[in-house]
Amino acid sequence: MDIRSVAGHELIPGSVIRDYLCVDKTELRVPYILICGEYPGPTALISAGIHNAEYVGIQAAIELSCELEARCLHGNVFILPLANRSGFENRTMSTVFEDGKNLNRVFPGDPNGTVADRLAHSIFEAFIKNADAYIDLHSGDGYEALIPYAYYLGDAPAEAAARDMISCVDVKYCVRSRCRTKGAYNLASVRGVPSILIERGQLGLFSREEVEADKADVRNILRHLGILEGEGSRHPKKELLEYSDDAPYTGCWYPEKKVGQCFRKGDRLGEIRDYFGKILFTELAPDDGILLHQCSSLNIIQGGPMITYGVEIGSDSHWTDGG
Ligand SMILES: [Zn+2]
Known part of the structure; x- marks a missing residue:
């Protein structure tokens, strides 16, 4: 994509721009860095902090923005290290402070909506639409245990390119997602931008x-894209379909497996009890799978996340969506 300017800045080869995205009719000032390569090439977007309590990606993005040098790049790298800044500064555990919305459930946003909608719209218009490739960095939320893995969107226009990017990520598992709405990388994928979430x-x-x-994964993908010099190394991984079970009750949660553990159909995965210790619900594995992430706080909330698990694509288990 031949782009000349982004967020009002002309892209001058060899330059680095640090500025704030001002979101219309809000107080939000979201930091971004545009590293404009000395040499022509594609544009990669790296975002973090769409969920503000997911700190690994935020810190990695900040460090990458200081370490990647324009004189070494064949193309551009745009970095949004802290998309949900107001959540971070008010320690919301990943929702947008002003309206309580999950930013990764409102893309591509709405310029006439609430603060989260407007923020998503601004990010989508200024950065995602101008990217040739997109990497979104996440973690388990403040109450979630998680093993490292990565997502790409199946049946998307740029699926093959996204799978190539994900092959550069050094994790054991990747999930072929079926979610085509509301998430930043999901919507980017639907619009034809090769996109992954780590x-x-x-x-x-x-x-x-x-x-x-x-940082190593991002650099490896940038090598694969030709933005950094050198060969991107490949990491074979198992492909999974993902299923989630939300909590049927509010109360106390006692998980019985650790993330990364495999389980068999019928295994006990955890219990919800009330505040007198009485069992309200026992979660039994609907089939064989691997636990990708789960609620690990004592409290659990009805309709909120409880467990998310994967099943290997090509296995002969008969899985149903867990809801
Ligand atoms: Zn997240």
């Missing part, structure tokens, strides 16, 4: 190892 980190924590792993 999950790494959990429970409102971050470590040096995880930040370095996110």
Whole structure:
């Protein structure tokens, strides 16, 4: 894509622009960095902090924005290190502070909607539409344990290119998503931008190892795209379909498996009890699978996330969507 300007800035080869995206009719000032390569090439967008309590990607994006050098790039790298800034500064555990919405459920946004809708619209128009490839960095939320894995959207116009990108990510599993709405990378994929989402980190924590792993994955993808020099290395992985079970009750949650553990049909996965200790619900595995992420706080909320698991594509299990 031959783009000359982004968010009001002319893209001058060899330059780096640090500025804030001003979202119309809000107080939001969202930081971004445009690294304009010395040499021509494609444009990659890296976003983090769409969920503000997912710190590994936020820190990785900040460090990449300081470390990637315009003089070394064949193309451009746009970085949004903290998309949901107001959530971060008010410690909301991943919803937009002003309206309580999950930013990753409102893309491509609405210029006449609430703050989250307007923010998504601004990000989509300024950055996602101008990208040739998109990497969105996430983690488990503040209450979620999670093993590292990555998503791409199946049956999307740029599916093959997205699968190529995901082959550069150093994780054991990837999920072929069927969700075509509301998420940033999902909508980008539907619109033809090769896009992936990397999950790494959990429970409102971050470590040096995880930040370095996110950065290594992004650099590897940039090599694969030809934006950084060198060959992108490939990491074979198992492909999964993903299923989720939301909590049927509000109360106390006692998970019985760890993320990354495989389970068999009928295994106990956890219990919900009331505040007198009485069992309200027992979660039994509907089939064989692997636990990708799960609620790990004592409290659990009716209709909210409880467990998400994967089943290997091509296995002969008969799975149904867990809801
Ligand atoms: Zn997230």
